[in-house]
Amino acid sequence: MIKAIPKRNRRYGVDGVGEASSSSSSQDHQRRLPNLSESSLFFKDDDLVGIEDGKKQLLDWLTDKEESQRTVISVVGMGGSGKTTLVAQAYNSQILKRQFDCYAWITVSQTYVVNDLLRSMIKEFYGGAKEAIPMDLSSMSYRELIEMITDFLRLKRYVIVFDDVWSSNLWRDIHVSLLDEGLGSWVILTTPNEEIASSSFGVKSYVHYIKLLGVTDAWNLFCMKAFSSNPNRCCPQHLKTLAQDLVAKCKGLPLAIVALGGVMPSKYLELEWRKIYNSLSWELSNNPGLEVVKTILLLSFNDLPYRLNCCFLYCCLFPEDYKIKRKRLIRLWMAEGFIEKVRGRTPEEVAESYLMELICRSMLQVVMRNELGRPKNYKMHDLMRELAISTSETEKFCVIYDG
Numbered sequence: 030m031i032k033a034i035p036k037r038n039r040r041y042g043v044d045g046v047g048e049a050s051s052s053s054s055s056q057d058h059q060r061r062l063p064n065l066s067e068s069s070l071f072f073k074d075d076d077l078v079g080i081e082d083g084k085k086q087l088l089d090w091l092t093d094k095e096e097s098q099r100t101v102i103s104v105v106g107m108g109g110s111g112k113t114t115l116v117a118q119a120y121n122s123q124i125l126k127r128q129f130d131c132y133a134w135i136t137v138s139q140t141y142v143v144n145d146l147l148r149s150m151i152k153e154f155y156g157g158a159k160e161a162i163p164m165d166l167s168s169m170s171y172r173e174l175i176e177m178i179t180d181f182l183r184l185k186r187y188v189i190v191f192d193d194v195w196s197s198n199l200w201r202d203i204h205v206s207l208l209d210e211g212l213g214s215w216v217i218l219t220t221p222n223e224e225i226a227s228s229s230f231g232v233k234s235y236v237h238y239i240k241l242l243g244v245t246d247a248w249n250l251f252c253m254k255a256f257s258s259n260p261n262r263c264c265p266q267h268l269k270t271l272a273q274d275l276v277a278k279c280k281g282l283p284l285a286i287v288a289l290g291g292v293m294p295s296k297y298l299e300l301e302w303r304k305i306y307n308s309l310s311w312e313l314s315n316n317p318g319l320e321v322v323k324t325i326l327l328l329s330f331n332d333l334p335y336r337l338n339c340c341f342l343y344c345c346l347f348p349e350d351y352k353i354k355r356k357r358l359i360r361l362w363m364a365e366g367f368i369e370k371v372r373g374r375t376p377e378e379v380a381e382s383y384l385m386e387l388i389c390r391s392m393l394q395v396v397m398r399n400e401l402g403r404p405k406n407y408k409m410h411d412l413m414r415e416l417a418i419s420t421s422e423t424e425k426f427c428v429i430y431d432g
């Protein structure tokens with residue numbers, strides 16, 4: 030059950046839908062807008078760094094013609110290290126598409142309901158094969174769902190991804206549905222938990238450990254985000270030393286790098302950069318218990334323009350890994366009164382600019398785009414959502430009760 034705390038509008042200064050705001054942070058926000066080029070939203074392959082070796086390793090396994098047993102690959106790495114990104118790259122590659130009869134991508138998350146996972150598998154497999162999805166899925170029992178999947182997979186070579194596995198029970202719960210017909214099918218798991226990755230699945234298995242980014246890749250990724258509007262996305266000479274010191278603090282973790290990089294385009298002066306550097310150093314040395322990535326995510330939250338705070342926090346009300354539809358989110362923000370009135374622009378346009386800013390700051394991720402490349406669905410990274418939930422609670426913005 031989700032319970033939004035009343036009076037939050039007053040607390041966040043959003044009472045009176047569309048009231049003009051004269052806060053300095055709002056002006057700040059307007060000042061930034063023209064700087065964000067729309068094209069920087071779209072996550073292109075060339076925005077990825079250091080992914081080739083990992084992708085090659087996965088594809089070498091997946092396309093191994095000698096392999097006839099059903100085999101498991103576990104991709105293991107801490108939150109924000111790029112597991113989902115790497116596996117998605119291999120999964121979507123054209124080489125793979127030619128090798129298998131059917132595919133499924135299942136996001137598992139920390140809490141899951143087995144029958145819901147089985148239903149998602151049916152939808153993915155049937156949908157991918159352009160077969161009609163049975164109407165009565167919701168009333169089917171565990172056994173019926175399993176039968177439906179095994180019937181579908183008979184004599185098919187498949188690849189299935191279970192993204193973000195936190196429980197060692199998952200394999201026990203679903204493996205009976207995954208037929209092994211000696212055709213060389215693959216099951217890929219991503220997990221932050223090394224024990225799960227190296228557990229015995231009772232079948233042949235491989236483990237791929239995510240490598241954190243090396244100095245050059247980390248630097249290139251940071252520059253892509255921080256200097257997205259500069260020619261060649263290059264770092265100006267006078268900021269170079271400071272920028273390199275900042276990147277070093279991210280310890281090669283992609284999520285930390287993109288979040289920190291996303292904060293910087295609004296900073297023009299060396300003074301502003303130094304302020305960020307000092308505050309990050311202070312937090313890291315005074316809060317040694319807090320992981321580096323969480324410290325950086327908190328910094329990027331604290332740097333948000335005032336109006337975007339509640340828009341960001343609001344997104345944690347959606348369940349973990351939920352695909353949030355753009356139009357729906359915009360309407361909800363408008364109904365809550367989070368969108369300020371800007372002369373000459375419709376509330377939808379202003380809301381779009383908020384979305385764009387949250388994406389440029391990597392606080393929301395684009396999961397799907399329409400034919401024109403325009404973002405359609407968004408997701409909050411689970412670490413980002415954890416931050417939003419805990420901040421929402423302390424700030425008395427909203428509380429989420431599980432169960």
Ligand SMILES: Nc1ncnc2c1ncn2[C@@H]1O[C@H](COP(=O)(O)OP(=O)(O)O)[C@@H](O)[C@H]1O
Binds near residue numbers: 115391
């Ligand atoms: N190789 C990479 N190159 C560029 N950015 C990356 C790379 N890997 C991850 N990222 C960035 O880090 C974010 C978190 O990565 P993700 O794959 O979701 O991590 P995980 O699944 O391990 O938690 C992504 O949204 C993306 O912005």
Ligand SMILES: [Mg+2]
Binds near residue numbers: 113192
């Ligand atoms: Mg992930």
